[in-house]
Amino acid sequence: MIDQNIKIAVDAIVFGYEKGTLYVLAVQQRFGKLADRWVLPGGFILDDEPLITAVERELKEEAGITVNYLEQLATFGDNVKRDERFRVISVAYFALVNPKNFVLKADTDAKDAKWFPVAQVPALGYDHNEMVKLAHQRLKSKLTYQPIGFDLLDHEFLFSDLENLYYSILERDIDRRNFRKKILSFGIVKETNKVVKMGASGRPGKLFTFDKKKYNQLLKENFQFDIRFA
Amino acid sequence: MIDQNIKIAVDAIVFGYEKGTLYVLAVQQRFGKLADRWVLPGGFILDDEPLITAVERELKEEAGITVNYLEQLATFGDNVKRDERFRVISVAYFALVNPKNFVLKADTDAKDAKWFPVAQVPALGYDHNEMVKLAHQRLKSKLTYQPIGFDLLDHEFLFSDLENLYYSILERDIDRRNFRKKILSFGIVKETNKVVKMGASGRPGKLFTFDKKKYNQLLKENFQFDIRFA
DNA sequence: TTAAGTTTGTGTAAAAACAACACAAATTTA
DNA sequence: TAAATTTGTGTTGTTTTTACACAAACTTAA
Numbered sequence: 001m002i003d004q005n006i007k008i009a010v011d012a013i014v015f016g017y018e019k020g021t022l023y024v025l026a027v028q029q030r031f032g033k034l035a036d037r038w039v040l041p042g043g044f045i046l047d048d049e050p051l052i053t054a055v056e057r058e059l060k061e062e063a064g065i066t067v068n069y070l071e072q073l074a075t076f077g078d079n080v081k082r083d084e085r086f087r088v089i090s091v092a093y094f095a096l097v098n099p100k101n102f103v104l105k106a107d108t109d110a111k112d113a114k115w116f117p118v119a120q121v122p123a124l125g126y127d128h129n130e131m132v133k134l135a136h137q138r139l140k141s142k143l144t145y146q147p148i149g150f151d152l153l154d155h156e157f158l159f160s161d162l163e164n165l166y167y168s169i170l171e172r173d174i175d176r177r178n179f180r181k182k183i184l185s186f187g188i189v190k191e192t193n194k195v196v197k198m199g200a201s202g203r204p205g206k207l208f209t210f211d212k213k214k215y216n217q218l219l220k221e222n223f224q225f226d227i228r229f230a
Numbered sequence: 231m232i233d234q235n236i237k238i239a240v241d242a243i244v245f246g247y248e249k250g251t252l253y254v255l256a257v258q259q260r261f262g263k264l265a266d267r268w269v270l271p272g273g274f275i276l277d278d279e280p281l282i283t284a285v286e287r288e289l290k291e292e293a294g295i296t297v298n299y300l301e302q303l304a305t306f307g308d309n310v311k312r313d314e315r316f317r318v319i320s321v322a323y324f325a326l327v328n329p330k331n332f333v334l335k336a337d338t339d340a341k342d343a344k345w346f347p348v349a350q351v352p353a354l355g356y357d358h359n360e361m362v363k364l365a366h367q368r369l370k371s372k373l374t375y376q377p378i379g380f381d382l383l384d385h386e387f388l389f390s391d392l393e394n395l396y397y398s399i400l401e402r403d404i405d406r407r408n409f410r411k412k413i414l415s416f417g418i419v420k421e422t423n424k425v426v427k428m429g430a431s432g433r434p435g436k437l438f439t440f441d442k443k444k445y446n447q448l449l450k451e452n453f454q455f456d457i458r459f460a
Numbered sequence: 461t462t463a464a465g466t467t468t469g470t471g472t473a474a475a476a477a478c479a480a481c482a483c484a485a486a487t488t489t490a
Numbered sequence: 491t492a493a494a495t496t497t498g499t500g501t502t503g504t505t506t507t508t509a510c511a512c513a514a515a516c517t518t519a520a
Contacts, residue, residue, distance in 0.1 A: 160468075177470070201465070202467030205469085
């Protein structure tokens with residue numbers, strides 16, 4: 001008979017983007033040994049609950065959000081001393097959301113929920129900084145071979161928004177003309193006929209949308225999204 | 231207090247390659263409800279044992295092998311009915327080995343251990359066919375952006391071995407000249423001065439080795455291994 | 461009202477990478 | 491000694507990538 005004294009948790013690394021800054025969601029713990037410490041949203045799973053459902057539930061409970069994109073990242077569990085009573089193994093999920101869509105509200109277990117710029121994430125509890133690091137790398141690499149940037153933007157966006165997103169997350173210079181040409185060549189970004197005056201001055205720009213249907217269609221024909229520049 | 235009735239296991243998808251065929255390692259269960267069924271090597275982890283150590287231990291115990299490459303693949307756990315007494319969540323690992331280096335020997339828990347050609351893997355227990363499928367995809371994609379093919383070959387190999395490996399695993403035609411040019415251009419494959427007569431007839435070929443030290447060095451300088459062809 | 465500032469929108473040319481392609485050299489086998 | 495097999499090697503046309511600058515549409519300040 002197997003005698004394990006281990007519990008399973010899930011944690012989510014939720015990224016949000018706004019005006020050139022990438023944010024990570026953290027919640028402040030209300031109870032337990034780490035009360036007041038900031039940690040990633042997450043918690044123990046229920047016996048009959050799929051892992052991803054547990055993540056969605058925790059995000060709803062602890063921060064009041066529903067994400068745009070969610071995928072499994074990796075499982076962490078060698079950090080044996082997370083809890084004194086038992087070992088905790090946590091399955092980390094990678095998520096994207098447009099922060100504008102929600103007002104964060106800490107519910108059940110969390111005292112507070114807050115966006116931290118990735119560059120200024122405080123020392124989190126457990127091995128959560130490690131998770132953030134891995135998720136950040138995943139975001140950067142995924143941005144180049146999957147059109148996930150759109151999940152961080154408004155439904156309708158200016159080309160410069162997309163460009164700035166790549167620019168700021170990848171921390172690389174981008175040639176505006178080449179970038180635009182490349183993205184448009186894929187045919188998965190459609191121009192609306194709405195024109196909007198950006199923040200303040202400057203020429204108004206057209207709004208664009210990501211055509212997910214077209215993208216899924218292209219995928220079947222072996223299309224490979226790929227953005228790499230010098 | 232958390233009351234979970236879940237156990238954690240690890241499973242390994244071990245690939246081996248020989249003469250144009252890709253194999254997966256499976257073991258035949260000796261005990262339990264699934265006695266005689268073929269499954270992936272794996273088992274429950276110990277309370278104080280890191281996940282990867284558990285995988286290495288199980289591979290040693292159930293098949294008598296030590297792999298060349300090992301990385302976490304994904305965690306499976308929504309298949310709630312794996313065992314009647316409790317839910318099992320399994321962390322799957324992806325591994326590569328050169329089958330020539332070992333004689334498989336089933337030890338403790340396994341009745342037998344055997345290589346199955348990926349194209350002819352039988353119906354395995356649990357959700358293990360799903361794991362094999364995911365691992366197979368991972369292998370194919372990883373082959374194009376990481377020099378892991380070498381972990382499936384002998385230390386010294388003919389250029390045609392490498393070429394056939396790519397050819398057979400990716401199931402695509404390869405232009406020998408372009409392939410060779412590309413691989414050599416990276417500078418991570420070194421020519422030895424040994425010449426060897428291949429199987430039977432034909433001109434003898436030079437042996438090559440993968441220069442891991444050089445590769446690690448290049449990685450620091452932002453080198454990106456990348457093999458893609460029409 | 462006009463000049464300065466800001467942001468969007470657009471094309472071309474040079475360089476690099478990729479794709480397509482064939483035959484001679486060294487060996488074994490018939 | 492002729493046929494079969496496998497290794498080894500270069501060139502050319504095509505495609506992709508990179509580098510690069512200025513006019514148009516608007517706002518703001520003088």
